Amino acid sequence: MSDPVTDPNAASEDRIAPVPEREGDTVRMNMIQAINSAMDVMMDRDPAVVVMGEDVGYFGGVFRATAGLQEKYGKTRVFDTPITECGIIGVAIGMGAYGLRPVPEIQFADYIYPALDQLVSEAARLRYRSAGEFIAPLTVRSPFGGGIFGGQTHSQSPEGIFTHVSGLKTVIPATPYDAKGLLISCIEDNDPVIFFEPKRIYNGPFSGHYDAPARNWSNHPGGEVPTGYYRIPLGKAAVTRQGAAVTILTYGTMVHVVAQTVEETGIDAEIIDLRTLMPLDIDTILESVKKTGRCMIVHEATRTQGFGAELSAVVQERCFYHLEAPIERVTGFDTPYPHSLEWAYFPGPVRIRLALEKILKD
Amino acid sequence: MPVDAKRANLPPLSLHVPEPQFRPGDEVDFSDVAVPPAGEQPRPDTAADPGTFHELAYTLVRVLDEDGNAVGPWNPRLDADTLRTMLRNMALVRAFDERMFRAQRQGKTSFYMKCTGEEAVSVAATSALAADDMCFPSYRQQGILITRGYPLIEMMNQIYSNKGDKLQGKQLPIMYSARDHGFFSISGNLTTQFPQAVGWAMASAAKGDTRISATWCGEGSTAEGDFHSALTFATVYKAPVILNVVNNQWAISSFSGFAGAEATTFAARAIGYGIAGLRVDGNDPLAVYAATQWAAERARTNQGPTLIEHFTYRAEGHSTSDDPSAYRSAQEWSSWPLGDPIKRLKDHLIGLGEWDEDRQAAQDQELAEMVRKTQKDAEKNGILGHGMHQKFETMFEGVYEEMPWHLKEQMQQMLDEDDAAGHPGPKR
Numbered sequence: 001m002s003d004p005v006t007d008p009n010a011a012s013e014d015r016i017a018p019v020p021e022r023e024g025d026t027v028r029m030n031m032i033q034a035i036n037s038a039m040d041v042m043m044d045r046d047p048a049v050v051v052m053g054e055d056v057g058y059f060g061g062v063f064r065a066t067a068g069l070q071e072k073y074g075k076t077r078v079f080d081t082p083i084t085e086c087g088i089i090g091v092a093i094g095m096g097a098y099g100l101r102p103v104p105e106i107q108f109a110d111y112i113y114p115a116l117d118q119l120v121s122e123a124a125r126l127r128y129r130s131a132g133e134f135i136a137p138l139t140v141r142s143p144f145g146g147g148i149f150g151g152q153t154h155s156q157s158p159e160g161i162f163t164h165v166s167g168l169k170t171v172i173p174a175t176p177y178d179a180k181g182l183l184i185s186c187i188e189d190n191d192p193v194i195f196f197e198p199k200r201i202y203n204g205p206f207s208g209h210y211d212a213p214a215r216n217w218s219n220h221p222g223g224e225v226p227t228g229y230y231r232i233p234l235g236k237a238a239v240t241r242q243g244a245a246v247t248i249l250t251y252g253t254m255v256h257v258v259a260q261t262v263e264e265t266g267i268d269a270e271i272i273d274l275r276t277l278m279p280l281d282i283d284t285i286l287e288s289v290k291k292t293g294r295c296m297i298v299h300e301a302t303r304t305q306g307f308g309a310e311l312s313a314v315v316q317e318r319c320f321y322h323l324e325a326p327i328e329r330v331t332g333f334d335t336p337y338p339h340s341l342e343w344a345y346f347p348g349p350v351r352i353r354l355a356l357e358k359i360l361k362d
Numbered sequence: 363m364p365v366d367a368k369r370a371n372l373p374p375l376s377l378h379v380p381e382p383q384f385r386p387g388d389e390v391d392f393s394d395v396a397v398p399p400a401g402e403q404p405r406p407d408t409a410a411d412p413g414t415f416h417e418l419a420y421t422l423v424r425v426l427d428e429d430g431n432a433v434g435p436w437n438p439r440l441d442a443d444t445l446r447t448m449l450r451n452m453a454l455v456r457a458f459d460e461r462m463f464r465a466q467r468q469g470k471t472s473f474y475m476k477c478t479g480e481e482a483v484s485v486a487a488t489s490a491l492a493a494d495d496m497c498f499p500s501y502r503q504q505g506i507l508i509t510r511g512y513p514l515i516e517m518m519n520q521i522y523s524n525k526g527d528k529l530q531g532k533q534l535p536i537m538y539s540a541r542d543h544g545f546f547s548i549s550g551n552l553t554t555q556f557p558q559a560v561g562w563a564m565a566s567a568a569k570g571d572t573r574i575s576a577t578w579c580g581e582g583s584t585a586e587g588d589f590h591s592a593l594t595f596a597t598v599y600k601a602p603v604i605l606n607v608v609n610n611q612w613a614i615s616s617f618s619g620f621a622g623a624e625a626t627t628f629a630a631r632a633i634g635y636g637i638a639g640l641r642v643d644g645n646d647p648l649a650v651y652a653a654t655q656w657a658a659e660r661a662r663t664n665q666g667p668t669l670i671e672h673f674t675y676r677a678e679g680h681s682t683s684d685d686p687s688a689y690r691s692a693q694e695w696s697s698w699p700l701g702d703p704i705k706r707l708k709d710h711l712i713g714l715g716e717w718d719e720d721r722q723a724a725q726d727q728e729l730a731e732m733v734r735k736t737q738k739d740a741e742k743n744g745i746l747g748h749g750m751h752q753k754f755e756t757m758f759e760g761v762y763e764e765m766p767w768h769l770k771e772q773m774q775q776m777l778d779e780d781d782a783a784g785h786p787g788p789k790r
Contacts, residue, residue: 058385059615059689075379080616082585083552111551114587149472149746151534153550304768333757333772339472340523340531341750341757344776350783351775 024228030217031202034176034225035065035141038183039103041229043073046101049187051078053088053105053141062107063143063202085111089118089140093126096136103187109144109196110156123192124167139186143199144172145253145300146337147206147346155337157252157301162194163278163310169193169234170277174201174255175222178275181232189234198252208257208348237281239288243270246294246359249285249311251275254298254347261352267360269296277307282314289315293324294359300347303331325362328355380619382690390693397699400424400646401434408659412638412666419629419639422673425648430709436652438490442716448489448647449707449717450725452481455505456704457729458514461737462521466535466682470745471521473535477502479645479677479695482703483608484578485509486647490654491576491604496566498546498559498577501536502608510543514733518740525751526743532756535746552583556592556605563603563661564595574661576604576654581621581628581671582613593635593669600666604657605637607669608644610676615689632669644672645700647707673700754780 029037042049051066051073057080060067070078081088085106092102106112112119123136146155163170169191173179179197186193200206204216217223240255245268250258255273262269270288274281289295295315297308308329315327330347338345384390403423406415425436432439440448459476466474477484484505488497497506507517519526521535529539539547546555546562559577566573579589584607596603607628611618621628632639638660642653650672657668677695679686711717744751758765758773765773 054613055615057379062614062683075381076377079379080620082620082622083582083613083616084585084587086587087585113551151473151537151550152532153534153537303772333776334769335757335761336532338532338757339534340527340746340752341754344750344754344780345757350779354779354782 024226026224026226028218028223029176029180029225030204030223031173031176031179031197032063032065034180035183035197036067036069037225037227038180038187039066039069040072042184042187043069043077045229046187048099048101049077049103050095050100051103051105052081052092054081054083054107056080056105061105063199065141065197066105085113085115086118089115089123089138092138092140093118093123093136096138097134101137101187103139103141106140106142108154109142109158110153112142112158116161119162119168119192119194120165124165127191128167135190136192137190138192139183139189139195140193141183141195141197143202144196145198145200146342147200147210147253149339149342151339152336155342157299157332159194159196159277160301160306163307167192169279170196171234171275172196172198172252172277173275174198174252174273175220176217176225177222178232178238178273180225181230182234182275184229185231185234188231193234196252200253201256205256206253207260208346208352209260210343210346210348232275234276235279235281237275237284238273239270239284240273241269241271243268244292245269246296246356247272247285247288247292248296248298249274250298251277252300254300257348258298258352261349261356264349265353265356267356269356280314282318285311285315286318289319290322293322295319295323296328296330296355296359298330298347298352300332302334303329304334306331325359328359330355380617380624382617382619384691384694386687386689386691388691388693390691390697392697392699395699396422398422398424400427401437403434403436405435405652405656408656408663409665412632412636416633416639419633419641419671420627422641422643423649423653424643424646425652426646426706426710430706430713432648432710436649438648438652438655440648440651442711442714444489445707445711446717448485448651449704449711450729451485451489451505451509452647452704452707453726454729454733455481455485455508457726457733458504458508458517461730461733462518463682465521465737465745469747470741471523471535472746473682474521475501475536475681476678477504479698479702480608480610480674481505482647482650482707483606483644483672483674486650487576487606487654490651491658492573494544495573495658496544496546496559496562496575498555498562498575499548500552500555500578500580500583500608501548501550502580503578504536504538507538507540507543507545510545512540512543512545514736515740516540518737519743522740522743522745523751524740524744524746526740527751530756530759531750531752532760553579553586553588553592555579556588557595559605560592560595560599560601560603560667563601563667564599567599567602567664572662574602574604574658576606578606578608580613581607581609581611581618581623582616584628584631585621593631593637596667597635597637600664602661602664603667604654604661605667605669607631607671608674609671610674612676612680612686612690614680614684617690627671629669629671637666638668639671640668641671641673643700644674645698645703645706647703648710675700
């Protein structure tokens with residue numbers, strides 16, 4: 001009989017005791033605390049889960065997302081790594097081949113590129129090329145996105161690079177509650193997942209008005225997070241606002257910027273937080289667009305061949321005869337992320353409002 | 363974890379995870395850091411085969427002894443004016459760092475990185491290079507620009523992303539670019555500059571030029587693949603390049619053990635590649651100068667590349683975003699066995715009778731005043747956070763040599779947005 005810990009193909013249910021759908025009290029958390037809690041819960045439940053990355057050990061991560069985990073679970077389960085993203089992912093794949101369930105952190109998404117070969121050629125294809133003999137059950141956590149004056153090396157949104165790769169899943173939360181439930185699902189998932197964390201909203205939702213006072217999560221329903229185990233299934237979007245005039249597809253930080261703009265304009269928009277980009281919740285999208293007859297896509301990433309292009313194609317292919325206006329994309333511009341002109345670059349309330357006015361004109 | 367029954371008689375494997383000697387609050391004792399006496403390290407001929415002096419990758423090349431005297435074969439025998447210039451440049455780097463760090467804390471910019479304690483690594487090395495040799499720095503070698511006389515106000519304008527910023531506010535503060543001063547555009551990504559420096563040196567060699575290149579990275583980022591690619595190309599083509607590894611002990615919170623320092627030195631990386639390797643007291647400006655001079659001579663006479671490990675200490679946080687008190691003992695810097703490079707050069711000059719404490723104090727005051735005045739001038743061009751100083755169109759310029767239609771369209775969209783917003787920020 002195979003050992004459920006070291007057998008890479010053992011389903012996670014075989015490894016760990018079944019638990020209720022949701023356990024523990026619900027408390028206020030910011031997104032960092034929720035992410036920390038997800039790893040804590042999973043490390044406690046599953047001895048195969050290991051956390052690794054630059055500065056994640058004693059220091060607890062430059063954003064404190066792994067704070068306290070090394071002290072609690074020891075250095076062989078939570079450890080600092082050399083500064084080599086290619087090495088971090090390659091080593092995580094090897095640990096996964098042994099039967100562990102690595103959760104590597106790439107300190108900023110802008111630094112993930114040296115790991116592309118290991119992600120694209122290796123992790124993404126391991127199941128396929130070995131006909132299931134080996135899998136890469138990694139969850140690659142990485143803060144992404146701008147709005148923090150991080151310049152071009154601390155601001156990028158490279159999700160479109162990963163959604164383009166067959167075999168990778170891509171997940172992006174927009175609230176602490178979703179972040180924890182999604183991260184738990186990612187860690188339990190047997191495929192490699194890129195889990196991009198919108199660092200602009202780590203500490204609170206962002207309206208898109210950069211000069212407004214910062215908010216925290218204490219007054220947002222998404223800041224109420226159960227302390228124990230719960231999952232949000234991958235591949236399921238959330239309709240965060242119901243409406244009839246237009247469907248807005250978005251994710252991450254932009255969920256909140258869109259919500260604010262919709263509130264300010266009084267437009268009866270339906271807002272869909274995709275949460276998982278790959279695999280995409282096509283049913284929720286189609287149902288909504290068929291209802292509203294209009295579709296707008298909002299992401300912070302650059303426009304050309306961004307994930308919005310795929311969304312636009314999918315909607316057009318399947319809802320063409322329901323559309324009453326051309327699909328609108330609101331995105332970052334096709335330039336490197338600028339430092340000082342950050343707020344001219346960022347797809348904020350004005351860009352969203354103008355696009356809404358355009359799509360509702362006819 | 364289950365134990366494999368077939369080998370139940372063997373002890374189980376265990377995973378080694380490095381741990382630094384000292385954590386916050388610990389008493390620091392660096393007595394196990396091997397500091398060989400100054401002057402005892404042999405200086406090979408610059409034409410010597412790298413295989414004949416492997417020991418220099420495991421020791422510390424040192425010139426300044428405990429009394430501040432310059433001793434031994436590596437003594438570069440510099441004249442007093444050159445020494446005073448190096449001292450002044452190092453002090454200027456420190457004064458500049460102090461001022462700009464404070465500016466960030468005052469909310470005048472988003473980011474800053476000091477090089478306190480590491481001034482010799484950039485200033486003394488640059489002093490030993492020709493003015494037209496090409497430098498590919500990391501983000502902690504502001505001493506190169508200062509040594510080469512790059513105007514302080516240009517550095518500050520860049521730090522403030524203001525309207526005087528030659529980089530048009532496009533880059534994070536301190537990611538300078540100064541082609542006319544032989545200073546390659548800094549990337550925030552680690553060690554990407556290493557193979558680039560090798561490529562520049564190969565081009566110089568291929569074209570029969572006489573210029574060489576030099577590059578710097580931290581010990582932590584020697585783990586990146588780019589570092590090893592660079593060493594491979596450098597040895598294969600005997601590229602005229604100086605590869606500097608600044609071993610300042612800490613990569614944010616990760617001590618040098620996470621880059622392999624528990625097992626060997628960083629200079630020893632050279633040996634596996636057949637490259638000349640030197641390990642140098644990075645807080646000894648004369649040793650840094652001499653090692654660079656030696657490596658430059660090798661490079662310029664077609665003897666190929668040299669890897670120099672500068673053994674030093676990062677006295678401050680990684681950046682303004684870092685708090686080192688959370689992961690290391692505050693006593694480390696005050697206990698550092700190789701001292702402070704500025705004080706060591708000052709003491710040497712005083713010992714020579716070419717300097718004194720009064721002149722040092724006067725110079726410190728003069729430099730602080732100069733930096734303060736320059737800062738005032740720079741702030742006339744604006745500071746970050748007081749609106750955006752560049753024309754909006756600059757965001758789209760330089761993505762390509764010629765702007766494609768889609769960027770022109772997006773640029774117009776941005777200007778229309780600005781109109782719709784009632785021009786809240788910068789003006790066209």
